[in-house]
Amino acid sequence: MPREARRRQLLDAAQQVFVAHGFHGASMDEIAEVAEVSKPVLYQHFPGKRELYLALLDAHMHEFSTLLQRAIDSTSDNKMRVSATIRAYYEYIARDSQAFRLIFESDLLNDGEVGGRIEEFNATFARQIADVVASDTSLPAAQALVMGRALAGMAQVSARYWVDMADEVPMEEASDLVSRLAWRGISRFPKES
Structure with a gap:
């Protein structure tokens, strides 16, 4: 998947999780699961939950x-x-x-x-x-x-x-x-x- 399309996919998944659970209740594990990617793929694009939220x-x-x-x-x-x-x-x-x-x-x-x-x-x-x-x-x-x-x-x-x-x-x-x-x-x- 092209980098920008993957980033959009990860942001969409993160939005679902952040809206459902708030920042503090969200986890990178769940975001990766919703995005249907591995955690290493998620971390290739965003170094942490905070950076993902800010993006x-x-x-x-x-x-x-x-x-x-x-x-x-x-x-x-x-x-x-x-x-x-x-x-x-x-x-x-x-x-x-x-x-x-x-x-x-x-x-x-x-x-x-x-x-x-x-x-x-x-x-x-x-x-x-x-x-x-x-x-x-x-x-x-x-x-x-x-x-x-x-x-x-x-x-x-x-x-x-x-x-x-x-x-x-x-x-x-x-x-x-x-x-x-x-x-x-x-x-x-x-x-x-």
Whole structure:
């Protein structure tokens, strides 16, 4: 099997095991078993469980960051931009709620390296939103960053809650509700020429 395909296979198996048992409950033996490879093959690609977890986390955060950046860049109409950004959260969690859980519900959030990577992801996304807010309004950078954090937090928390009630509220409806709530607040800060 080509190296990249094997790596993807191992990451997929690791995700299954980490989601089922958390980092601390997962073992390299079980990951190898789920991947249907020997432990030496697993160790050829990842020196340990921590490195495997971090590689999986990084892959998911990169994919999610790309999706969020596309949403921010999708239009210059801020109402549509807010909607697209919040919808990106919902689409990502609808597509793979287990990946989302690895990012935001990890049993390693208190670990400095894991927590630091997740905080950097959150901070980067909040800065991207803040840059748009600051360039469109007269708000100082610090205030725009508070708004960026608030919008990102609103999208993240509501999407995490929604995933458990997706049968009751369709994704489009939930995303639209949160987008309208966010827009009503953000629209109070009009664009300045």
